[in-house]
Amino acid sequence: FTTREGYQWTKEDDITAGLPSVSVVQPPSNLKPSTQVDLYDAAVIGAGYAGLTAARDLALAGQRVLLLEARDRIGGRTYSANIDGYPFELGGTWVHWYQPFVWRELSRYNLATELEISPCTNGTGLNKTIVRTEDGMVSLSHEEEFAKLESILTKFVDVDGQLGRAVVPFPHNQHFNADLVRRFDDMSLADRISELGDQLTPLDRAMLEVYLSALCGTGDLKDVSFFEVLRCWALAGYNCVDFLATSAAFKLARGQSHFARRFFDEAAATGRLDYKFSCPVSAVADHGDAVELTARDGSSFKARRLICTAPLNVLKDIQFSPALPPAKLEASERGHVNRAVKINAVARGTDLRSFSGLAHPVGGLNYVSGDGATPAGNTHLVGLGTGLRPKDDVDAVLATLRDLAADADVERLVFHDWNEDEFSKGAWAWLRPGMATEYLEALRERRGNVLFASGDWAAGWRGCIDGAIEEGGRVGKEVLDELRK
Ligand code: FAD
Secondary structure, eight states, rough: EEEEEEEETTHHHHHHEEEEOTTOOOSOOOOOOTTTOEEEEEEOOOHHHHHHHHHHHHHHTTEEEEEEEEEEEEEOTEEEEEEEEEEEEOOOOOOOOOSSHHHHHHHHOOOOOOTTEEESSOSSSOOOOOEEETTEHHHHHHHHHHHHHHHHHHHHOOOOSTTTTOOOOOOOOTTHHHHHHHHHHHSSSHHHHHHHHHSSSSSHHHHHHHHHHHHHHHGGGGGSSSHHHHHHHHHTTSHHHHHHHHHHTEEEETTTHHHHHHHHHHHHHOOOOOEESSSOEEEEESSSSSSEETTTTSEEEEEEEEOOOOOOOHHTSSSEEEEOOOOHHHHHHOOOOEEEEEEEESSSSTTTTEEETESSSEEHHHEEEEEOOOHHHHHEEEEESSEEEETTOOOHHHHHHHTTHHHHHHOEEOOSSSSTTTTTHHHHHHTTTTTTHHHHHHHHHHBBEEEEEEEEGOSSSTTTTEEEHHHHHHHHHHHHHHHHH
């Protein structure tokens, strides 16, 4: 099946909209007038990992569930395009066994042995990293690159002489050490870099800025909370090897959509899941005894409880009655900062399989790395950057890729513009300075019969697939306990 989302460019066909993907559900709805339920036990808005987890858990527990999704597919900000036998990840990709919720699901679906290593550091061809800065070009072996990153990142996070352990001993709890947490949450990544001053060489600083910009999806490091990076460092075990491994090292051989399908198919197999795709919900009214959902096409549904998994940056676009509490609305209006652009490229041959390229200053495509080998024997490259609209300027993307990646002979691009996407308005969540301390509790709070779940405000791996599954499970359980009463 083909989703109408995403874009592909090839030399032969130029740019085309829509991508083949196993994430597309056909037929798009199983609602039938004869079987439709007047009052569902629970309705779920959104079929990303948070919504899929909640819907599945509730259906498995015997509840009658309705799933409404704006897109024509499952997975939300995580989906694969299945092209010529290879899954290109348009959004969420990398997972790790330190991420407990995703790991539980991978084990449950017998997929834990299907991980692949993305970055390759011992291939033939250009087995190195090239860093371009305004001062020139530096070529590093992967060992040299890692040693540099380790020394830079260690300085960056070492706010307490214990690599962050004393400040963030419990990364899930922003109330522990509240004063210090507040201080580091108010501080931006740019503030922390200036604090380090001449402890960083110009090359260190360039590499750190490119790395942080790729991690957080912004060209402006003033916009990201330093606490959020300290927290991730803590979740990864306070060391550089695992910090890098948890962010971008291991991916699923058959792709994320194959994994997400397991959730959906298991829920559908209960016979208790009704669903409708291409069905954006425009309004939600909590009448006390039931919640009424109205979709853009005018259809309406009722449920005892609603689980809304609309992402932070678009939550404000749904009309709630009663209105969203002020702190929730304000958080959604401020939004998270991530405006990343992720480009999948196929370069002819295998020369770039072990290559990485970094470019400073940040803005545009700043990072590219070999990510895999396609069945046809070519190299899959992943590029990350900000401030681009790839579908409007493919030539610029190709030119930058050639610059960054040693004149790569690119034959295919596959991408999704998450910033232009009305159901995400951004990529993976990174909170602005002050937002975690100010809004997290409000974001997780329910209002009457309406509960809110999203990877964007998870307690653990916020902004990750793991966080989305954590949240779907948390809220699904809360609803189930109430329905059982
Ligand atoms: P979503 O996946 O956004 O799901 C919410 C769903 O709600 C969407 O399907 C949306 O269409 C739907 N929706 C919104 N509004 C409405 C409405 N009004 N009516 C009906 N439906 C609506 N995470 C990792 O762990 N590892 C990675 O490597 C990684 N890389 C990423 C790279 C990119 C480019 C992006 C974009 C994300 C990445 N992430 C990564 C983050 C990860 O994808 C997300 O954290 C996770 O998928 C969020 O899941 P969710 O269910 O909370 O939200």
